[in-house]
Amino acid sequence: MSSGVLDYSNNLGWHSITDTLYIRMSDATFQRHVEAYLKQQGITEPTFDQKVQARQYCRRLSFWEGCNDPDVHRQVLGRRGM
16 A cells, blocks of 8 residues: 555556545646646746656645646545444
8 A cells, every 4th residue: 555645657647545535647637737837836947956846745645645647546445444
């Protein structure tokens, strides 16, 4: 199970699975959201460190709550082990 962050693999792109949620997206979609997050923070020409920090922030599953992007594939899972 995931620790609450997205992981990357060549086969799946960015993805995570928890007891209640499966989420997956391409690298292009993830990077688009990172860029949008940076712009939302008022950072139009980010430094390398700012990009790294933004990627780490966007890896958190809580960042994707309420996201309506059709390129972000979400599946709500039933509780397991109940």
